[in-house]
Amino acid sequence: MAKNKTPQICIMTVTGADRVGIIAKLATAMAKANINILDVNQKIMEDYFVMTMAVDTANAAISTEKIKKHLDRLGREMSLNITFQDENIFKAMHRV
Amino acid sequence: MRVSVEEVFETVRMTLDHHFDIRTVTLGINLKDCIDRSITRLTRRVHKRIVEKGTLLNKFADTTENKYGIPITNRRIAVTPASLLLEPLPRTIKTAVQLAKALDTAAKKAAIDFLGGFGAMVQKGMTAADKNLIDAIPQALSKTQRLCGFLNLASTAAGINMNAVEKVGHTLKELAARTKNAIGCTKMAVFANVPEDNPFMAGAHHGIGEPDFSLNIGISGPGVVHSVVLQNPDCDLTQLSEVIKRTVFKITRAGELIGRQIADLMNVDFGIVDISLAPTTLAGDSVAQIIEAMGVKQMGLPGSTAALALLIDAVKKGGAMASGNVGGLSGTFIPVSEDAGMIRAVKAGTLSLEKLEALTSVCSVGLDMFAVPGDTPAEVLSAIIADELSIGVINNKTTGVRVIPVPGKKPGDLVHFGGLLGSAPIMKVPKTASPKFIARKGRIPAPVQALHN
Numbered sequence: 297m298a299k300n301k302t303p304q305i306c307i308m309t310v311t312g313a314d315r316v317g318i319i320a321k322l323a324t325a326m327a328k329a330n331i332n333i334l335d336v337n338q339k340i341m342e343d344y345f346v347m348t349m350a351v352d353t354a355n356a357a358i359s360t361e362k363i364k365k366h367l368d369r370l371g372r373e374m375s376l377n378i379t380f381q382d383e384n385i386f387k388a389m390h391r392v
Numbered sequence: 393m394r395v396s397v398e399e400v401f402e403t404v405r406m407t408l409d410h411h412f413d414i415r416t417v418t419l420g421i422n423l424k425d426c427i428d429r430s431i432t433r434l435t436r437r438v439h440k441r442i443v444e445k446g447t448l449l450n451k452f453a454d455t456t457e458n459k460y461g462i463p464i465t466n467r468r469i470a471v472t473p474a475s476l477l478l479e480p481l482p483r484t485i486k487t488a489v490q491l492a493k494a495l496d497t498a499a500k501k502a503a504i505d506f507l508g509g510f511g512a513m514v515q516k517g518m519t520a521a522d523k524n525l526i527d528a529i530p531q532a533l534s535k536t537q538r539l540c541g542f543l544n545l546a547s548t549a550a551g552i553n554m555n556a557v558e559k560v561g562h563t564l565k566e567l568a569a570r571t572k573n574a575i576g577c578t579k580m581a582v583f584a585n586v587p588e589d590n591p592f593m594a595g596a597h598h599g600i601g602e603p604d605f606s607l608n609i610g611i612s613g614p615g616v617v618h619s620v621v622l623q624n625p626d627c628d629l630t631q632l633s634e635v636i637k638r639t640v641f642k643i644t645r646a647g648e649l650i651g652r653q654i655a656d657l658m659n660v661d662f663g664i665v666d667i668s669l670a671p672t673t674l675a676g677d678s679v680a681q682i683i684e685a686m687g688v689k690q691m692g693l694p695g696s697t698a699a700l701a702l703l704i705d706a707v708k709k710g711g712a713m714a715s716g717n718v719g720g721l722s723g724t725f726i727p728v729s730e731d732a733g734m735i736r737a738v739k740a741g742t743l744s745l746e747k748l749e750a751l752t753s754v755c756s757v758g759l760d761m762f763a764v765p766g767d768t769p770a771e772v773l774s775a776i777i778a779d780e781l782s783i784g785v786i787n788n789k790t791t792g793v794r795v796i797p798v799p800g801k802k803p804g805d806l807v808h809f810g811g812l813l814g815s816a817p818i819m820k821v822p823k824t825a826s827p828k829f830i831a832r833k834g835r836i837p838a839p840v841q842a843l844h845n
Contacts, residue, residue: 307395388645
């Protein structure tokens with residue numbers, strides 16, 4: 297993948313039951329793919345454990361498709377739901 | 393400012409739990425430049441263009457779906473009304489059916505599930521080619537799988553073409569007889585004031601005022617709106633309208649972003665976002681359920697029309713704030729067979745043809761996917777169509793009819809169409825209505841548009 301210096305921000309959202317090591321596993325996956333983590337937040341909402349991680353995929357070593365497949369596998373292993381979406385969809389929906 | 397966890401979670405839940413999706417991306421394709429005096433040359437050009445663009449549409453829709461994580465459920469194509477393509481060709485049913493088959497084959501090759509535009513604009517009169525196309529509809533739609541037909545039979549500016557309305561009653565009967573469970577009729581919609589940029593089937597076509605290509609998008613979120621209404625069980629109706637507006641704003645913005653992205657990737661013009669609430673047969677994705685969540689005991693009971701009017705007005709206000717490109721039908725769809733709540737209401741006896749007609753006077757889009765006994769005379773079908781179209785003509789809005797006369801079925805039976813089309817309870821309609829009125833033919837004149845005071 298060509299190096300691209302313009303930030304490509306994606307938001308990873310993790311929902312499910314809280315447990316030890318979620319962030320560690322996901323951070324390792326991101327580091328392996330050369331994806332920089334910009335911000336991490338988590339909250340309990342309506343009985344859901346919700347964690348969001350903002351990452352910059354501009355210099356990612358693998359394609360978004362592969363990242364998503366990898367995250368799907370991690371999600372299944374930890375019984376979590378993981379989504380990975382371009383940040384602009386949230387900006388479009390929540391910012392006037 | 394980065395989006396908060398709450399905002400991200402709200403969006404993620406819309407797709408995970410409330411069926412939020414981009415219901416359709418529909419590429420409008422101009423085929424006027426393919427017109428030829430040889431049907432072979434015409435179909436060759438048409439085939440090439442549809443396969444090429446349809447394949448790209450699927451590819452870029454996949455890319456965009458992956459990027460934003462919002463499902464894009466249907467990818468469709470709408471073309472120039474086929475009657476125009478038939479103008480210089482021999483006036484035979486065989487020719488029209490050849491074109492229909494070519495459109496169907498091209499859609500199949502490009503993996504496009506529905507292709508719309510096998511129709512004509514006949515609100516004022518029919519050319520010989522228009523008449524030929526209408527005569528060919530029963531064969532064309534029964535010998536193809538993916539092709540959809542439309543006819544614009546009326547407009548506020550022209551009135552109602554009753555010659556065509558009378559003819560269509562017979563066309564629908566013949567089409568019903570040629571297909572199993574009259575399924576051919578699910579692919580045929582007739583309109584008053586048809587929009588030229590509607591992305592939803594069966595009525596989609598690429599109007600003559602459109603550019604070469606136009607990417608239109610249909611968002612949908614009855615489930616999302618239902619959930620927000622449920623979260624506000626006690627607020628007054630003004631506040632309820634506000635929360636619906638806010639929700640629709642969000643989903644419209646998502647639609648606009650995704651539509652623009654696909655249009656950019658395909659290097660075509662972005663057309664419109666159609667903000668219609670379109671139900672599906674999935675549990676929780678029903679418009680009738682929204683009305684019931686608002687406090688109406690069952691869809692069709694008194695209160696339903698007012699609730700629907702509030703709902704669609706809030707949808708339009710939220711959508712118009714979110715996008716400068718709102719167009720198409722942009723109403724609320726109440727197809728009987730595709731909405732679990734509507735089916736329940738018909739079975740319970742709270743929703744009749746008469747109430748359905750009243751509901752369509754405040755929302756789009758008309759009597760949609762509503763099944764009647766197969767022995768309903770053509771004159772009754774024409775009369776139902778004339779009534780519905782007159783609501784559109786007088787109120788300066790779009791109305792349509794997709795009526796399915798199912799052979800061998802009687803009121804109370806259920807007919808299964810399968811998949812997206814759902815199951816329709818057969819509704820009770822009179823055995824005779826206005827035979828002499830329909831037989832008069834002619835044109836119901838255009839209504840007065842002045843004297844508004």
